[in-house]
Amino acid sequence: MSNTHVIEQLSLPRDPATGKPIEPIAQPGYYPGYSTLSQNEYWDAATRSVVLERVQKVPPIRFFNPEEARLLTAVCNRIVPQDDRDEGHRIPIMPFIDKRLYEGRIDGYRYEGMPTDPEAHRLGLKAIDEIAHHLYGTGFLDIATGEQERVLKTIHKGNPPAAREIWQRMPVHRYWMLLVQDCVEIYYAHPLAWDEIGYGGPAYPRAYMRLERGQPEPWEVDECRYEWIAPPGSISDTYEFIAGEGEHRGTPGQGGTH
Amino acid sequence: MKTPLLGKFSFPPRGQHMLGPLQHIDIPMKRYTESEAVDYCIVGVGSAGGVLLQRLSRAGFRVVGLEAGPFWDSERDWVSDEAGSHNLYWEDLRITGGADPLALGANNSGRGVGGGSIHWAAFTPRLHPSDFRVYSEDGVAVDWPLSYDELKPYYEQLELEMPVAGPAYFPWGDPHGYAYGPHPIGGVGDVLIRGCTKLGIRVSVGGPVAILSGSHGDRQHCIYRGFCIQACKVGAKASTLITHVPDALRSGAEIRDHCMVSRINMGKDRRTTGVTYFDRDGIEHVQKAKAVIVSGYAIETPRLLLNSACPGFENGLANSSDTVGRYLMAQAGNVILGSFAELIRMYKAPPAHALTEEFYETDPKRGFARGFAIQTVGPLPIAFAKQMMVAKGAWGWGLRRVMMDYNHWAALGLLGEILPWPDNRVQLAEEKDRFGIPVPKVTFSLRENDKKLIEFGKNMVLEVMRAAGAREVVQEARYAHLVGAARMGDDPRTSVVDRYGRTHDIANLFVCDGSVMPTQGSANPGLTIQALAARTADYLISQRDEIFTSNQRNMERPPFRRHLAPPETWGKGVPRLT
Numbered sequence: 001m002s003n004t005h006v007i008e009q010l011s012l013p014r015d016p017a018t019g020k021p022i023e024p025i026a027q028p029g030y031y032p033g034y035s036t037l038s039q040n041e042y043w044d045a046a047t048r049s050v051v052l053e054r055v056q057k058v059p060p061i062r063f064f065n066p067e068e069a070r071l072l073t074a075v076c077n078r079i080v081p082q083d084d085r086d087e088g089h090r091i092p093i094m095p096f097i098d099k100r101l102y103e104g105r106i107d108g109y110r111y112e113g114m115p116t117d118p119e120a121h122r123l124g125l126k127a128i129d130e131i132a133h134h135l136y137g138t139g140f141l142d143i144a145t146g147e148q149e150r151v152l153k154t155i156h157k158g159n160p161p162a163a164r165e166i167w168q169r170m171p172v173h174r175y176w177m178l179l180v181q182d183c184v185e186i187y188y189a190h191p192l193a194w195d196e197i198g199y200g201g202p203a204y205p206r207a208y209m210r211l212e213r214g215q216p217e218p219w220e221v222d223e224c225r226y227e228w229i230a231p232p233g234s235i236s237d238t239y240e241f242i243a244g245e246g247e248h249r250g251t252p253g254q255g256g257t258h
Numbered sequence: 259m260k261t262p263l264l265g266k267f268s269f270p271p272r273g274q275h276m277l278g279p280l281q282h283i284d285i286p287m288k289r290y291t292e293s294e295a296v297d298y299c300i301v302g303v304g305s306a307g308g309v310l311l312q313r314l315s316r317a318g319f320r321v322v323g324l325e326a327g328p329f330w331d332s333e334r335d336w337v338s339d340e341a342g343s344h345n346l347y348w349e350d351l352r353i354t355g356g357a358d359p360l361a362l363g364a365n366n367s368g369r370g371v372g373g374g375s376i377h378w379a380a381f382t383p384r385l386h387p388s389d390f391r392v393y394s395e396d397g398v399a400v401d402w403p404l405s406y407d408e409l410k411p412y413y414e415q416l417e418l419e420m421p422v423a424g425p426a427y428f429p430w431g432d433p434h435g436y437a438y439g440p441h442p443i444g445g446v447g448d449v450l451i452r453g454c455t456k457l458g459i460r461v462s463v464g465g466p467v468a469i470l471s472g473s474h475g476d477r478q479h480c481i482y483r484g485f486c487i488q489a490c491k492v493g494a495k496a497s498t499l500i501t502h503v504p505d506a507l508r509s510g511a512e513i514r515d516h517c518m519v520s521r522i523n524m525g526k527d528r529r530t531t532g533v534t535y536f537d538r539d540g541i542e543h544v545q546k547a548k549a550v551i552v553s554g555y556a557i558e559t560p561r562l563l564l565n566s567a568c569p570g571f572e573n574g575l576a577n578s579s580d581t582v583g584r585y586l587m588a589q590a591g592n593v594i595l596g597s598f599a600e601l602i603r604m605y606k607a608p609p610a611h612a613l614t615e616e617f618y619e620t621d622p623k624r625g626f627a628r629g630f631a632i633q634t635v636g637p638l639p640i641a642f643a644k645q646m647m648v649a650k651g652a653w654g655w656g657l658r659r660v661m662m663d664y665n666h667w668a669a670l671g672l673l674g675e676i677l678p679w680p681d682n683r684v685q686l687a688e689e690k691d692r693f694g695i696p697v698p699k700v701t702f703s704l705r706e707n708d709k710k711l712i713e714f715g716k717n718m719v720l721e722v723m724r725a726a727g728a729r730e731v732v733q734e735a736r737y738a739h740l741v742g743a744a745r746m747g748d749d750p751r752t753s754v755v756d757r758y759g760r761t762h763d764i765a766n767l768f769v770c771d772g773s774v775m776p777t778q779g780s781a782n783p784g785l786t787i788q789a790l791a792a793r794t795a796d797y798l799i800s801q802r803d804e805i806f807t808s809n810q811r812n813m814e815r816p817p818f819r820r821h822l823a824p825p826e827t828w829g830k831g832v833p834r835l836t
Contacts, residue, residue, distance in 0.1 A: 013655070029662050044491065046334060050342040079653055108348055108363025112355030112699075149654060156653060180653055184643035188661070189341035197664040199639050200484075200605055202338030204491045205279065207481030211444040214601025214665060223601060223665065236654020242647070 011083040011145045013228045022228060024086040029196030034221040036201035037191040042219075043202040051202070055191060058092045059099040063118065069094060071125050074141055078148050079183040083231065089192055096186040097121070114174050121182075124175045127163035128152070134162035146233030153235060158243030173243040198223060276333040277500045278493015281476040287507045292545050296320045297806065298798070299533055299547035301519045301562065304373015305784055306771040306791035307553035308498025308506070309416075313795030315511035316822045322512045322545060324535055326558075327370030329515040330499060336489040340640045343488040346370065346377045350697070352557065353687045357703035358737075360588050366740045367557065371513060372499030374555065375784060376489045379610035380468040380496060381633060382422045382785040384413045386431030388619055389779035392677075396620050396627040398707065399677045400776045403748045403757035406432060411818045412789035417466075419827045420496035421474060422785070424465025430615035439471045440464020441480065444607025446634040449596065449668040453726030454614055454632075461614045468496035468784070469608055475826055484605045484636055495608075498788070505824040517543075520695050522550055522566040522575055522767065529809075530575075530767045536693045548806035549766040549798075551759075553791075556586055556740040556773040560684040561698040563744065563754075563769075576744075576761035576769070581754050583684040585745050587778045588702065590674030590712045591738030593635060593645055594719040595667055596728025602668045609636030617718060618780050626707045630674035630715040631780040632722060637669055645669070649732040670723060673738060674715045675780045676708045684743050702737075741772035741783050756811070758797040759790070765809040770794045795822070 012021035027034075037055070040048050061069050076093040077083075085091075101118045114120060131151045132140040140148060154160045158172045187193050194201050200208065200220060208217060216222060230237035274282040290296050298314055300307045303323040314321045328345075330336065337343060348367035354360055368374035387406035392399045410432065417436065424436030441464040443451070454461040464471070469486070470479045480494040493500055503513065516538035523544065525531045532546040552559050560583035564574035574582050613633040620627050637645060639661070646652040646660050687699040704712070716733055723731045747753025750762035759770045772787045793816075798805065800816035820828055 028658075043338065044333065047337040047339055047342070050337045050339055054341070080657065081655055084658075105344070106349060106351060106363075108350065108367060109352045109354045109361065109700075111359055112353055152653070156651070177647065180647050180657075181644055184647065184657070185341060185640050188639040188643050189339070193661075194639065197639060197661050198603075199664060200603070202485075203483035204338045204481065204485070208483060208606040211442055211482055211607045212448055214445055214603045216603075230655040230659075234655055237656045237659060239650040239652060239656055239660075241651040 010233065011081070011231045013084050013231055016227050016229045022084060024084055026086055026089045027192070027195055028084045029198065030223045030225045031195060031198040031221050032224055034195050034198060036194045036199070039201065039219055042206045044204050047202045047204070051191060054189060059095045061095060061098050063098045063102040068122065068125055069098065071129060071140060072097065072121070074148065075125070075128060075152070075179070076183050078145065078152055078236070079180055080187045081236070091187050091190040091192055093183050093186045097182050100182070111174055113171060115170055117178065120170055120175055120178055123166045123170060124179060127160065127166040128155070130163040130166075131155075131160050144233065145231070146235070149234060149236050156242060157240065176242060275331050277504065278332055278477055278491070280478060281493060281500060281504070283504050283507060288510050288512050290320065290322055290512055292543055295532065295546035295548050296322045297548050298551055299324065299545050299549075300551045300553055301533060302326070302373065302553040302555065302558065302771065303371045303498070303503070303513055304368060304553060304555060304771070305375045305498055305787045308372060308375070308502040309788050309791035310551060310553065310770055310795050311511045311513070312502035312506040312509070312824060313792060313822050314798065315506050315509035317799045320510070322514065322547070324517040324519050324533065324545070325371050325513060325515050326518045327515065329371045329513060330376065330489070332489070332491050332493065336491050338483060338485050338488065338491065340488060340638045346489055348558075350691055351689065352697055353689070353699040354702070355699065356682070356701040360700060360702045360737050360740075362557070362700065365736070366588070366738065367555070371503060371515060372497040375497040376499060377487050378782070378784050379486050379608070379635070380784070381610040381613065381782040382417065382420065382466045382468045383613070383615065383631070383781040384431060384434075385409075385779045385781050385786055386618060389777060392628065392777045398627045400747065402776050403746055408815070409786075409789055409793065412792045413785065415820060415823060415828065416785060416788045416792060419501055419823055420468035421470070421827070422466045422468050423471040424467065425462050428462055428466065429460060430618055436466055441467065441469065441471050441608065441611050443611060444482070444604070444636070445602035446604045446636055446668045446670070447607065447612035449598070449602065449726045450612045450614070450632070450634055450670060450722070453722035453724075456725040457722060459614055459616045459722070461612060463612045465611065467608060467610045470494040480608065482607045484607060484609065484638065486608050486610065502824060518693055518695075519562060520565065520693060522552070522562065524566075524568055524571065524575070528570065528764065530764055540693065549768065551768040551770050553769075553771040555771050556743045557684050557698050557700060559769055559771055559773045560743045561686065564686050565695055571763075576754050576763045576767060578763050579751050579753060581745065581752060583743050584680045584682070585678035585742040585776070586682045586684055586700065586702065586740065587676055587678050587742040587775075588737035589739050589778060589780065590630065590672055590676055590708070590715065591736045592672040592712065592716050592719070592733055593637070593649070593736060594670045594672065594716065594723050594731065594733045595645060595649055596723035596726065597663060597667050597730040598728055599666070601665050603665050604636045604668055605638055607636065610634060615780070617715065624714055626710040626714065628675040628677070628711065629780055630672055630711065632719050633671045633673055635669045635671040639664060642667065642669075645734045649734040668723075668726075668728070670719050671738070672712070672715045672719050673780050673782065674711050675778060676704065676711075678742050678745070678777060679703075679705055739778070739783050741775040741778045744769045744773040745776045746774040747776060756813070759794040760811065765811070766805055768794065
């Protein structure tokens with residue numbers, strides 16, 4: 001077993017019964033064999049074209065410089081870890097953040113006291129690297145995944161131990177929400193993520209027929225659960241409120257639910 | 259992979275402008291020249307603008323609607339995809355601040371013909387009679403300058419024009435029934451029924467929502483695909499784009515899309531002469547009009563009035579009371595999420611399909627004024643992930659884990675009344691948009707009554723979710739809808755417009771949209787906005803040419819003109835309102 005292989009094994013989720021790493025597979029989640037993309041012929045043309053372009057065309061990097069791009073990729077890999085996915089089935093995140101910032105698309109508002117989205121992302125990356133240096137004496141790219149999580153967790157908890165001048169220019173929790181939202185908006189827009197969570201996907205013009213009791217449509221599959229635990233050394237599989245208990249008053253910029 | 263029961267669908271013929279799979283309209287439409295003054299220029303063709311355009315053109319007025327966004331083709335422009343639907347929302351820069359800053363954009367702001375009615379969830383409860391008398395009954399906020407009874411005929415009529423599906427008996431406020439049958443329930447509705455039943459709370463199921471439960475004219479019924487707030491490709495959910503705009507165009511109205519109005523122009527006689535706007539190529543135009551109606555909703559309406567400041571109106575148009583932009587309201591929209599052992603699959607069925615208004619009215623025992631509703635919501639994966647980020651603090655492996663359980667979660671929404679406060683307001687920021695127009699700055703902070711109401715309401719929804727059998731319950735604070743910021747009233751010193759929407763300061767300038775609402779109740783505002791628009795239209799029509807030539811204000815209540823509604827929406831079949 002090579003050294004790199006051992007390190008990779010350290011970032012794999014485990015089977016709680018045996019304690020052994022669960023080898024990366026094409027489709028993690030509880031819906032084995034389910035594929036929303038296999039249904040694309042039944043979608044309307046406009047939806048098909050938008051979703052297929054997302055799957056087939058990974059945007060070129062035009063906003064971030066190569067160092068920033070490498071750093072942000074590593075950050076995205078911890079915000080939405082994909083070590084349990086095999087290489088052919090990982091969902092690119094950083095290039096789509098780059099695309100949004102390059103095209104200047106925003107969600108329609110900016111919090112007072114926040115820099116612009118492009119500036120916030122640049123400043124945030126700088127701060128993340130400074131925290132890594134402060135805690136581990138080296139850059140974010142050179143520390144283990146568990147250590148990377150500890151760096152990010154300081155931002156999540158609203159008490160980053162370094163880069164004070166950056167946090168004076170932007171509230172910590174606003175940056176964290178911007179970063180996590182950008183990542184989840186891209187990951188859960190991908191049909192592979194839909195398959196993972198058993199989401200039905202586009203259903204026009206075909207319709208859903210079985211509304212009650214969580215029953216699957218003819219093209220959906222039944223749930224098939226398995227147990228897994230986070231990789232050893234990971235601290236992101238527990239739940240703590242952003243910026244400390246009871247202080248998460250800032251609302252996320254999500255699509256309205258009602 | 260299993261094969262579906264039904265085969266593939268054949269798409270409608272190409273080359274037509276589609277409004278749903280069956281309805282298409284013929285473009286080009288009538289074009290007015292800019293130099294000839296039209297009767298009414300309407301700024302914003304959304305919920306209110308669409309209804310106004312239809313009524314005024316049917317009554318024979320020459321009307322132009324200027325819309326900042328596109329004239330949608332439902333087949334070409336809309337998708338069944340969360341991330342692909344950003345074009346539906348107002349995503350130009352706004353600054354948001356205050357102690358409790360509002361999320362804007364997709365949360366509450368539409369763009370394009372149909373406006374917010376394109377991406378609303380289409381819950382259509384009426385306001386209660388008490389909503390019009392909040393100051394008289396509770397000593398807070400203000401009374402409306404009109405009563406529930408004055409608006410009631412318009413509620414009944416708009417419920418037919420959309421039309422609204424719901425139960426035959428709706429017990430709250432002014433009890434009434436819906437003529438169009440309720441929808442089947444989905445997993446989230448089932449959770450609400452279970453929880454409410456256990457606690458002895460009455461619940462309305464299958465509506466009221468402006469979504470077709472059966473086909474209607476050339477619109478087909480709902481297919482329960484769950485993408486209501488990403489625009490309804492099916493044509494089942496009502497939007498003014500499909501319910502009113504086609505009839506407006508047939509009646510001779512013009513809609514200019516991709517036209518951003520930058521200012522309302524004033525003449526020497528303290529009357530408006532029309533508007534200045536930028537077209538899709540950024541070229542500036544002037545449209546002359548005998549009267550202007552601003553229907554830009556609670557942020558763009560005050561922004562435009564403030565940006566139109568000129569000699570004689572230094573603080574912005576219609577702002578002698580310093581009320582333009584003030585008393586902006588959002589509703590408490592906390593989302594309460596419960597995880598169940600069984601599967602829910604909340605992406606199926608319309609997000610809006612069951613609610614309770616049992617807690618709507620003031621209850622002195624609770625220690626705060628006014629109340630709230632509880633409604634079903636149905637976040638799709640991206641919205642749900644963002645909720646988990648806040649409600650649980652999820653990220654990393656914890657995020658992946660909770661998302662793998664997406665199908666086990668149900669979501670209920672609190673819809674709570676937040677009172678109007680003068681410091682919750684829209685102002686102009688330093689920054690400018692791509693046309694060089696100053697962007698709006700929105701300030702929002704909760705006060706004591708609001709905080710108490712939210713705390714109580716949130717806990718009640720948590721209780722309902724637990725009673726339904728949830729094994730874990732979490733919640734996310736947020737806000738829904740926007741109204742106020744150009745409120746109506748009888749006193750020109752404390753309000754922007756009179757009871758018919760005419761600005762107190764300028765005799766031929768009107769505001770008609772959610773911004774005129776003095777208070778908001780715990781009802782989703784869409785139906786009320788359209789009902790107010792139909793009422794303002796009746797007033798304008800009854801004034802004939804008076805508004806174009808005179809500064810006199812006739813405050814007589816106008817007759818209700820059902821015959822100006824789009825054909826086929828009244829007078830035959832069931833119900834037959836006469």
